[in-house]
Amino acid sequence: MLKIKGLKAKVENTPILKGLDLEIGTGEVHAIMGPNGSGKSTLGHVLAGRDGYEVTGGSVEYRGQDLLEMEPEVRAREGLFLAFQYPVEIPGVNNTYLLKAAVNAIRKHRGEAELDAVDFLQLIKQKMKIMDMDESFLSRGVNEGFSGGEKKRNEILQMLLMEPKLAVLDETDSGLDIDALKVVAEGVNALRGGDRSIILVTHYQRLLNYIKPDYVHVLSGGKIVKSGDHTLALELEEHGYDWLKQEAASA
Amino acid sequence: MSEHKPTSSARSYELAHAEVAHQLPAGGWLDALRREALSRFTRQGFPTRRDEDWKYTSLRPLEQQRFVPSTGAAGEPDAQWLEGLKIENLDAIRLVFVDGFYVAGLSTADELPEGVTVQSLAAVLADEPERLKGQLGAVADQDMHRFAALNTAFVADGAWLHVPADVEVQKPVHLLFVTTADDTPRLVQPRVLVSAERHSRVTLIEHYADPEASTAFSNSVTEISTGEGARVEHYLLQEHGSARYHVGSVHVAQQADSEYVSHNINLGGALVRQDIHPRMLGEGANVVLNGLFLVGDGQHVDNHTRVDHAVPHTGSDEYYKGVLWGKGRAVFNGKVIIHRDAQKTDASQYNGNLLLSPMAEIDTKPELEIYADDVKAAHGATVGQLDEDAMFYLRSRGLDARTAREVLTFAFAGDVVSRMGLAPLRERLEAAIARRLPGGGLA
Numbered sequence: 001m002l003k004i005k006g007l008k009a010k011v012e013n014t015p016i017l018k019g020l021d022l023e024i025g026t027g028e029v030h031a032i033m034g035p036n037g038s039g040k041s042t043l044g045h046v047l048a049g050r051d052g053y054e055v056t057g058g059s060v061e062y063r064g065q066d067l068l069e070m071e072p073e074v075r076a077r078e079g080l081f082l083a084f085q086y087p088v089e090i091p092g093v094n095n096t097y098l099l100k101a102a103v104n105a106i107r108k109h110r111g112e113a114e115l116d117a118v119d120f121l122q123l124i125k126q127k128m129k130i131m132d133m134d135e136s137f138l139s140r141g142v143n144e145g146f147s148g149g150e151k152k153r154n155e156i157l158q159m160l161l162m163e164p165k166l167a168v169l170d171e172t173d174s175g176l177d178i179d180a181l182k183v184v185a186e187g188v189n190a191l192r193g194g195d196r197s198i199i200l201v202t203h204y205q206r207l208l209n210y211i212k213p214d215y216v217h218v219l220s221g222g223k224i225v226k227s228g229d230h231t232l233a234l235e236l237e238e239h240g241y242d243w244l245k246q247e248a249a250s251a
Numbered sequence: 252m253s254e255h256k257p258t259s260s261a262r263s264y265e266l267a268h269a270e271v272a273h274q275l276p277a278g279g280w281l282d283a284l285r286r287e288a289l290s291r292f293t294r295q296g297f298p299t300r301r302d303e304d305w306k307y308t309s310l311r312p313l314e315q316q317r318f319v320p321s322t323g324a325a326g327e328p329d330a331q332w333l334e335g336l337k338i339e340n341l342d343a344i345r346l347v348f349v350d351g352f353y354v355a356g357l358s359t360a361d362e363l364p365e366g367v368t369v370q371s372l373a374a375v376l377a378d379e380p381e382r383l384k385g386q387l388g389a390v391a392d393q394d395m396h397r398f399a400a401l402n403t404a405f406v407a408d409g410a411w412l413h414v415p416a417d418v419e420v421q422k423p424v425h426l427l428f429v430t431t432a433d434d435t436p437r438l439v440q441p442r443v444l445v446s447a448e449r450h451s452r453v454t455l456i457e458h459y460a461d462p463e464a465s466t467a468f469s470n471s472v473t474e475i476s477t478g479e480g481a482r483v484e485h486y487l488l489q490e491h492g493s494a495r496y497h498v499g500s501v502h503v504a505q506q507a508d509s510e511y512v513s514h515n516i517n518l519g520g521a522l523v524r525q526d527i528h529p530r531m532l533g534e535g536a537n538v539v540l541n542g543l544f545l546v547g548d549g550q551h552v553d554n555h556t557r558v559d560h561a562v563p564h565t566g567s568d569e570y571y572k573g574v575l576w577g578k579g580r581a582v583f584n585g586k587v588i589i590h591r592d593a594q595k596t597d598a599s600q601y602n603g604n605l606l607l608s609p610m611a612e613i614d615t616k617p618e619l620e621i622y623a624d625d626v627k628a629a630h631g632a633t634v635g636q637l638d639e640d641a642m643f644y645l646r647s648r649g650l651d652a653r654t655a656r657e658v659l660t661f662a663f664a665g666d667v668v669s670r671m672g673l674a675p676l677r678e679r680l681e682a683a684i685a686r687r688l689p690g691g692g693l694a
């Protein structure tokens with residue numbers, strides 16, 4: 001699904017990713033943990049194609065294609081989805097408009113017929129039920145005035161509609177209350193299975209109780225410094241990152 | 252104001268005037284009015300950038316050309332094109348003017364409420380000139396607005412709209428001004444006169460459009476008086492061709508408790524200067540000024556508004572937005588003058604601008620002059636680019652860059668559009684925005 005080799009990236013001339021290697025197989029769920037500022041969101045943005053992130057080395061292969069050559073919208077249409085750590089508020093752009101435009105952009109790309117208003121409404125209502133979202137969110141501006149947790153739900157709603165092949169969820173669990181966490185986890189699990197792969201960026205073991213990862217990685221100082229199975233997350237929860245940093249320093 | 256010697260261009264208008272004078276409607280008071288205006292204009296000449304009000308707008312391209320004063324419709328507009336200028340789904344009383352002159356055959360001045368007059372100005376001047384005596388030129392301040400003097404000097408046709416007391420004109424009055432595109436650069440000077448008497452209501456659409464090749468220079472003047480408690484809603488829709496010059500001024504005199512609502516929409520033209528100048532002369536009067544200008548490559552659009560709060564308990568609410576791209580240039584100057592006696596005035600003004608390219612330029616300047624002490628006044632201006640976070644967010648959801656940019660531009664302009672009461676006009680405007688934006692056309 002995804003092969004990242006020696007990825008280096010700069011933001012405003014500051015190197016952030018410093019030779020990152022990561023391979024995600026089809027249908028796998030990987031968790032990425034790591035200290036604040038270590039480059040987790042940067043990785044997500046580089047994968048999604050955000051302007052201003054300069055890739056200075058390495059390669060990213062996505063489903064056999066050179067991901068870094070693709071425009072952000074093409075990546076999205078090809079099935080790459082980023083749930084933002086900080087979803088953007090866009091006043092004046094209707095939430096339903098965006099959801100429908102997103103779905104139809106993908107359908108068109110796949111050569112499928114675009115959904116009309118009626119079909120779309122039916123689809124969206126069904127997905128909103130999964131996310132336990134009130135229909136009043138449809139008539140609001142994109143994320144406009146949404147609470148932190150509502151924004152995260154809206155991200156997962158978008159994901160459910162866009163049915164990505166690779167989803168990168170950047171701290172989707174942060175700021176969620178306990179019930180919302182379950183709802184979001186259900187949303188993710190609803191999509192899990194088959195050949196869909198997921199990258200979960202999180203600080204907390206809690207989410208991983210609901211969505212059990214196949215692999216856990218630690219990103220620190222712009223590199224993956226440790227990988228393991230789900231028990232690594234438990235270890236991190238208990239001991240923090242210091243032991244890893246020491247390990248890295250002595251290596 | 253500084254002294255001006257008659258410039259050569261002003262003199263050329265004097266000569267042009269002499270050539271067409273015999274074709275203009277005649278009459279004792281009208282001749283005097285015209286003579287006086289002509290000498291005023293030639294005395295003052297064209298404004299230059301030394302004039303504070305023209306600091307950012309050079310009239311050089313206008314001065315270098317000789318425009319022939321229009322004395323009648325020079326051609327027949329293409330029927331299909333004209334049909335496209337109807338505002339879809341709007342049942343309106345429509346008067347069509349070609350090169351500044353009324354064409355009855357293209358107009359539909361049908362059943363009007365009792366006593367209401369919607370007529371060609373030329374017809375009134377020919378048949379019952381006394382009706383306009385003391386009205387024509389009464390509202391426009393021709394010292395402040397030199398082009399108003401030029402218009403008056405040549406006044407021949409336009410529209411006369413009179414609504415008697417307590418009458419509401421249900422259908423909007425659509426005045427459509429088009430020009431002929433041929434080899435002659437023409438000076439077109441329509442005059443619109445609106446008198447809404449006490450407690451009357453009317454909606455007016457002053458609409459300018461041209462075939463793309465038109466090279467006309469239009470200098471329009473609109474004078475509106477609102478009687479006590481009257482309400483006039485005024486759409487000014489400019490869909491000029493890209494080689495057009497337009498100078499326009501709107502002058503409003505408002506009596507107590509009356510309301511003047513203006514929607515000033517600039518979509519085209521090479522050089523456009525629009526002045527809007529409401530004066531609130533009676534207590535309880537209120538003004539709403541909305542504006543939207545879309546300015547692209549090769550365009551210069553200058554909006555000057557001046558609101559005079561002359562008496563206590565008056566309100567004004569101004570909201571203008573501009574979208575610029577390419578090498579588009581725009582000017583916004585909003586003057587609000589709260590005179591000494593105008594206590595309890597409530598005035599607010601905002602101008603927001605979106606620059607889609609680094610080459611586009613806007614000069615925006617709010618000017619609040621407050622001579623009373625018990626007033627509420629607020630103003631603000633912003634200039635910004637498209638929000639990159641929002642752009643990326645939309646693209647990450649599969650929208651291509653062009654669509655994302657259009658969507659965000661719509662979102663920016665949307666609140667001005669939604670302030671407009673007539674849904675068919677909003678729709679026309681939305682379509683025009685989509686058409687006009689760089690890249691053109693929503694996907």
Ligand SMILES: Nc1ncnc2c1ncn2[C@@H]1O[C@H](COP(=O)(O)OP(=O)(O)OP(=O)(O)O)[C@@H](O)[C@H]1O
Nearest residue numbers: 011012014016035036037038039040041042043085
């Ligand atoms: N535009 C920018 N200019 C300069 N530095 C930046 C910019 N964007 C990100 N950085 C820096 O890059 C580093 C990595 O940031 P990133 O957001 O990827 O961290 P993170 O691992 O997601 O952290 P967190 O766990 O807090 O979300 C940080 O030190 C951050 O300050």
Ligand SMILES: [Mg+2]
Nearest residue numbers: 040041042085
């Ligand atoms: Mg982060």
